[in-house]
Amino acid sequence: MTAPVCTLSLTDHGRAPTVALQAQDETGQTRETLICGEHPLTLYLDKRELVTLMTLGTHPEDLALGWLRNQRIVTDIETLAAVQVDWDTESVAITSRTLAEHGRTLWTDQAAEALDARLGQRTVTTGCGQGTVYGDLMSSLGDVQWGHSIPLTRDAVYRVIDQVRGHDTLYKQAGAVHACALFSQVQAGMPRLLRFVEDVGRHNAVDAIAGWMWREGLSGDNLIFYTTGRLTSEMVIKCAQMGIPVLMSRSGLTGMGHALAEQLGLTMFARCQGRHYLLYTGAHRLLDTQPAQA
Amino acid sequence: MTAPVCTLSLTDHGRAPTVALQAQDETGQTRETLICGEHPLTLYLDKRELVTLMTLGTHPEDLALGWLRNQRIVTDIETLAAVQVDWDTESVAITSRTLAEHGRTLWTDQAAEALDARLGQRTVTTGCGQGTVYGDLMSSLGDVQWGHSIPLTRDAVYRVIDQVRGHDTLYKQAGAVHACALFSQVQAGMPRLLRFVEDVGRHNAVDAIAGWMWREGLSGDNLIFYTTGRLTSEMVIKCAQMGIPVLMSRSGLTGMGHALAEQLGLTMFARCQGRHYLLYTGAHRLLDTQPAQA
Incomplete structure (x- = not known):
């Protein structure tokens, strides 16, 4: 027998991110502007409805996969x-191998009941969207073990900041989106941009990157995660779930985001702009931590 | 008999918004920084648990009231x-008159069941937090009727932008928050700032303003709502729920936010910065809409 090969069948139905709309500016002139799309997308796993996400829709397949992964509804992409x-029905159908190959759905009565109970928890979290994950996920992260990662340098941090800034973003065109970016750390080299995703929902952008990592079979050990959004408890939890030890943002952080990052041993940089940053937790991963010479 | 007087009994237990935390800057120096608090607050109505919100905690009483109002769980503050x-238990106990005065809880079996069904809907919306409101609320807004409001002028729009910019905000100190502001339009005068609320959750800030309006018995007819956040479908819905006909933001808008604002007849300004803005919907409320003379 040969080793199993990932033969996941995927559509490639990303939408155009913007639509043109007329607005009246302060001089009373009519101007053509670009604005971001925002579309409902309902996820079905083996024909069972799971959730409806409001999304920009540029990476719907990865978004669906990443949502399933980050909600721990499916633990193995195989x-x-x-x-x-299918945008006509604003839905995405995810089919398991057991259904595709053996005609048996994943949904035992017990599994369906457990899922309903979990998704029914009502903690409305700080981040954008994704209101049901907090308490449940924390319980699974108490014992997160980080792999051995390449140490960071200050120049590597600057390289991430520069590459994000230089990226041709939808935000510059149309605003109203959050961006996430994934970088790989290379031994004795500079971080390389692997993936850049924008979405109207901040957590959609994270999930779409998680879905892509899953398809690519990437572990998080030597990766850096960048977000334009705030470093809240949810963002820290998702980063830890993806096994990524370094989290950066151009925004600030919240008290609970900080407490969690410290508890989980994450390296967290806030307020990354130009040649400035603030390192709040996990300084052990940064090589040159001594004050610079005047 | 005299007319009923609003005798709602309220605590005044707003928390300090920031905590001091040390961070290491890019030179390796340790710096004292301020970051925003983020605290769970669980809402109980007549001893029944409703939801846990993650909040900055500066306006917990108004937040609880506004959440009940905007979720239409309670329709009359009386x-x-x-x-x-009570921050020791991270909870807020809301008590109805029927319980306080007659010992009967609001929760009939039928009411409890209906609420569970509604809060259990799983649409994860674009905005920050508040993941369960969308479909249900839209159905109640199809026939929104706006009161007769004072026409806007371009100078009034600028006045709102200037007052928000000049406000001493937590954002400037610590970041990681969204702000909302409420202005009143005055006949032949300039808009006046009534309320300014920041929170780690954007929708918490809106809800806290809705709660305050409720306590003050303010209708939305001559008010202007400003948010630092994006103009998504949820923000438009909440504005319409509060009966406020004018919505402004320094950020952009999404396609669905635009479609809803147009459908509901809301006047919506995006990208309000300095002397610039883009008016997308409801131009009939703006007096001087002619192109300015060169």
């Missing part, structure tokens, strides 16, 4: 056979 | 007797 997006 | 915040 159990899935297909992810099929 | 039915409430007390709102009591």
Whole structure:
């Protein structure tokens, strides 16, 4: 027998991110502007409805995969056979191998009941969207073990900041989106941009990157995660879930985001702009931590 | 008999918004920084648990009231007797008059069941937090009727922008918060700032303003709502729920936010910065809409 090969069947139905709309500016002139799309996308796993996400829609397949992964509804991508997006019905059908190959759905009565109970928890978290994950996920992260990662340098941090700034973003065109970016750390080299995703929902952008990492079979050990959004408890939890030890943002952080990052041993940089940053937790991963010579 | 007087009993237990935390800057120096608090607050109505919000905690009583109002769990503030915040247990106990005065809880079996069904809907919306409101609320807004409001002038729009910019905000100190502001339009005068609330959750800031309006018995007819956040479908819905016909933001808008604002007849300004803005919908409320003379 040969080793199993990932044969996940995927559509490629990303939408155009913007639509043109007329607005009246302060001089009374009519101007053509670009604004971001915002579309409902309902996820079905083996024909069972899970959730409706409001999304920009540029990476719907990765978004669906990443949502399933980050909600820990599916723990192994090999159990899935297909992810099929259909914008006519604003839905994505995810099909398991057991259904595709053996005609048996993943949904035992017990599994369906457990999921309903979990998604029914009502903690409205600080981040954008994704209101049901907090308490449940924390319980699974108490014992997160980080792999051995390449040490960071100050120049590597600057390289991330520069690359994000230089990226041709939808935000510059149309605003109203959050961006996430994934960088790989290279031994004795500078971080390389692997993936850049924008979405109207901040957590959608994170989930779409998680879905892509899953498809690519990437572990997080030597990766750096960048977000334009705030470093709240949810963002820290998702980063830890993806196994990524370094989290950066151009925004600030909240008290609970800080407490969690410290508890989990994450390296967290806030207020990354130009040649400035503030390192709040996990300084052990930064090589040159001595005050610079005047 | 005299007319009923609003005798709602309220605690006044707003928290300090920031805590001091040390961070290491790019030169390796340790610096004292201020960051925003983020605290769970669980809402109980007549001893029944409703939701846990993650909040900055500066306006917990108004937040609880506004959440109940915007979720349409309570439709008349006169039915409430007390709102009591207790940070030791991270909870707020809201007590109805029927319980306080007659010993009967609001929660009939039918009411409890209906609420569970509604809060259990799983649409994860674009905005920050508040993941369960969308479909249900839209159905109630199809027939929104705006009161007769004072026409806007371009100078009034500028006045709002200037006052928000000049406000001493937590954002400047610590970041990681969204702000909302409420202005009143005065006949033949300039808009006046009534309320300014910041929170780690954007929708918490809106809800805290809605709660305050409720306590003050303010209708939205001559008010202007300003948010630092994006103009998504949820923000438009909440503005319409509060009966406020004018919505402004320094950020952009999403396609669905635009479609809803147009459908509901809201006047919506995006990208309000300095002397610039873009008016997307409801131009009939702006007096001087002719192109300025060169």
